[in-house]
Amino acid sequence: MTWLSDQKLDRLRSIAAQSDLGSTKYTFVKELARGGMGTVYLAQDPELDRQVAIKVLNRTDASDDMRRRMIREAQIIARLEHPGIVPVHDVGILEDGRVFYAMKLVRGSRLDEYAAHEASLHDRMRKFQAVCDAVAFAHAHRVIHRDLKPQNVMIGSFGEVLVLDWGVAKILPDAPLSEADTLRLPAVESNHISVSDAATTHGTILGTRHYMSPEQASGAIDQLDERSDVYSLGAVLYFLLTNQAPVASQTAFSVDAIPRPRTVNPKVSKAAEAVCLKAMAFERSNRYLSAKELSADMDRLLDAESVAAYRENSLEKIGRWVGKNKFLVLLVLAYLLMRIFFILTSRS
Amino acid sequence: MEPDTEIGGALKKFPATNHSAIVGARSEDQQVRLRAFDTILANYWKPAYKYIRVKWQANNEDAKDLTQGFFANAFEKNHFANYDASKASFRTFLRTCLDGFIANQRKSDNRLKRGGGSNQFSLDFIAAEDEVALQSAQSDHTPEEYFHREWIRSLFAQAVNKLRQRCNESGRTVHFQLFESYDLADDDGEVKLSYASLATRFGLDATKVNNYLAATRRDFRRIVLDELRQITATDEEFRNEARALLGVDVG
Numbered sequence: 270m271t272w273l274s275d276q277k278l279d280r281l282r283s284i285a286a287q288s289d290l291g292s293t294k295y296t297f298v299k300e301l302a303r304g305g306m307g308t309v310y311l312a313q314d315p316e317l318d319r320q321v322a323i324k325v326l327n328r329t330d331a332s333d334d335m336r337r338r339m340i341r342e343a344q345i346i347a348r349l350e351h352p353g354i355v356p357v358h359d360v361g362i363l364e365d366g367r368v369f370y371a372m373k374l375v376r377g378s379r380l381d382e383y384a385a386h387e388a389s390l391h392d393r394m395r396k397f398q399a400v401c402d403a404v405a406f407a408h409a410h411r412v413i414h415r416d417l418k419p420q421n422v423m424i425g426s427f428g429e430v431l432v433l434d435w436g437v438a439k440i441l442p443d444a445p446l447s448e449a450d451t452l453r454l455p456a457v458e459s460n461h462i463s464v465s466d467a468a469t470t471h472g473t474i475l476g477t478r479h480y481m482s483p484e485q486a487s488g489a490i491d492q493l494d495e496r497s498d499v500y501s502l503g504a505v506l507y508f509l510l511t512n513q514a515p516v517a518s519q520t521a522f523s524v525d526a527i528p529r530p531r532t533v534n535p536k537v538s539k540a541a542e543a544v545c546l547k548a549m550a551f552e553r554s555n556r557y558l559s560a561k562e563l564s565a566d567m568d569r570l571l572d573a574e575s576v577a578a579y580r581e582n583s584l585e586k587i588g589r590w591v592g593k594n595k596f597l598v599l600l601v602l603a604y605l606l607m608r609i610f611f612i613l614t615s616r617s
Numbered sequence: 618m619e620p621d622t623e624i625g626g627a628l629k630k631f632p633a634t635n636h637s638a639i640v641g642a643r644s645e646d647q648q649v650r651l652r653a654f655d656t657i658l659a660n661y662w663k664p665a666y667k668y669i670r671v672k673w674q675a676n677n678e679d680a681k682d683l684t685q686g687f688f689a690n691a692f693e694k695n696h697f698a699n700y701d702a703s704k705a706s707f708r709t710f711l712r713t714c715l716d717g718f719i720a721n722q723r724k725s726d727n728r729l730k731r732g733g734g735s736n737q738f739s740l741d742f743i744a745a746e747d748e749v750a751l752q753s754a755q756s757d758h759t760p761e762e763y764f765h766r767e768w769i770r771s772l773f774a775q776a777v778n779k780l781r782q783r784c785n786e787s788g789r790t791v792h793f794q795l796f797e798s799y800d801l802a803d804d805d806g807e808v809k810l811s812y813a814s815l816a817t818r819f820g821l822d823a824t825k826v827n828n829y830l831a832a833t834r835r836d837f838r839r840i841v842l843d844e845l846r847q848i849t850a851t852d853e854e855f856r857n858e859a860r861a862l863l864g865v866d867v868g
Contacts, residue, residue, distance in 0.1 A: 272751075272774070273770055273773055273774055273777070274751075277801060278770055281773050281776075281777070281800065281801075281837070282773070282862065282863065284800060284837060285842075285863055286863035290831075291831070296827060297831060308864075
C-alpha cells in the first residue's frame, strides 16, 4: 500500500478537487482561489498559447440558482467592455454539468493587499477613482455590482485597476441592450438561462456586509440602484483612507457606529472625509446619484479643487489655493523677500 | 501519432462503480456481502488500527488483535447492515462502533485471545505501525480528527493503488510513471520537476507530458469519487463526503 505523507495527501486532494476541463480546450494548470460560489483556476489556452483564469462553479446541479447566477455573471461582464473590467473570453458547461467561464488572467494584487503596502493616500485615491470610473461605466449600462469591496478590485502589474466578481450583479430595468432579459448561451440554450433577477428575491442578502449599503443589508432588493453601489464605493474609500472597514462585524449593521474617517486617521483631509461620508450617507437621497458623480468629485479632490461634498470657509479656500499653487506662491514669496532685501540695503 | 486517450482505451473512461459497499453489506447474497465487507475492510482497517493505537493507547500487539477482532465481529454479526444514513456518516458510525467494541473489551477484561478469533484477515500491520511511528510527532489532532484524517489517507492510498493497477492493465504505465514522478514526488524540499525535464526523462514532448498528466489526474479524480461512492450508503452521504473531502459538489 502506498504511504502518503500529509503533504502528498494534500496535493492529491487538491488534484482530485480540480475541475475536469477535459471537455474544453483549456488545460488545467493550478488552483488560484476558492470561494463559496466558484473556484478560479489558472489554465492554458493551447489555441492562443496564453494563460487564462477559469472560474468554475462548485456545484453541478443544473437547476441551481448559483448556476444561473454564474452564467449571468459571465454575460454581464461580457457586455461591459471597459479597461477596468476583466474581459470574458468564453463561457460553457463542463462535462460534469458545472458552469465555467474563461477570463483574462490578471496578475497583480488585490486592492486591500495593495493598500497594505502603499502609504500614499493620494495614490490610493487615484486607484479609487479608477474603480469609480469602471463602476460608472457599468452604471451607464444599467448594471449594478452589489458586492464592491477591496477584495474584489485587482491592481495589475502596470497599475491598472480592474473590478472583479460580478457574481451578484443586477441588471436594472431599462437596460440599453434589448436582449437584457433573455440572453442565452449556445451550450445551455435548452435551459433558457435568463439574466433577469429571478435568482434574487426580496429579503435575500447578497454581498459582503462590511461594505454593504443599509438598504442592501436589510434585504430590500427592490430599493437597490446605482446609489447602493455608491455607498459601497464610499465604504471602499473609507477603507483606503483608514485601513479598516467601516463596519467591523459581518452580522451587525449600524451606520451610527461608524467612526468618522478623520477620527481613525487624522491625516485624512476634511474634503476627502466629506466625499467619503456623502457616498456613505444612510439616506440614498443624500448620496451621490451615481459613480460618475462620485468620480467627478474625486477628480476635483485629487486636483485640489473644491468638492461638491464639502463647503469650505474662506481660510480653507485660501489654504487649498496655496497648496495647489505652491510653486507660484514660493516664487511670489521669493520675489517679495528680494524686494524687501533690496529696499533695506538701498536705505542703509 | 499516438492519440491522447483516457486510460482504458481511446475515448473510454473507467467504468463507474456506483455500487455502495454499505448497501451491499445488507444484501441477502453472501457473495455480495463478502465483496462489500472486503471494500469496507480495505478502506477502514488501517484508520481503525491507528485510531486504537492513538486514542486507546493500545500497544501494537493489542491493537492488531482489537482490529482483527472488531472487523471479525462486525462481519460475523453483520453489524454494518445496521447503519442508518439519516443519523450520521458511515465513518462516524464505524468509529462509534469501534469505540463501543473496545470499551466493552476493556470493561469485561475479555480480551481477544492473541491470534485467535474465527476470522483472521490478511492485513499489513507492519506498514501501519511504521506509519504510526512516522506520525507520532503530529499529535495536534483530536482522536476523531485523527481518525478522519487517516480515513482520507486510506481512501487516497486505495485510489493511488487502483490507478496504478488500471494503468498497468491498460498498458499505460508511462501515464502512471509521470503521475508518480510529478504528483507523488517525495517532499524532500528539492525543486519540483518541470514538465520539460519529465519530457526528457521519458522521451516525450512537453505537450504529451501535459496531456498524459491531465488525463491521469482526471482518472484519479474519478477513482477517488468511485471509491467514495463505494463506502457511502446514500447519494446524500456521498455528496456530503465529497463536499467535505474535495470542496466541490458532485452530481
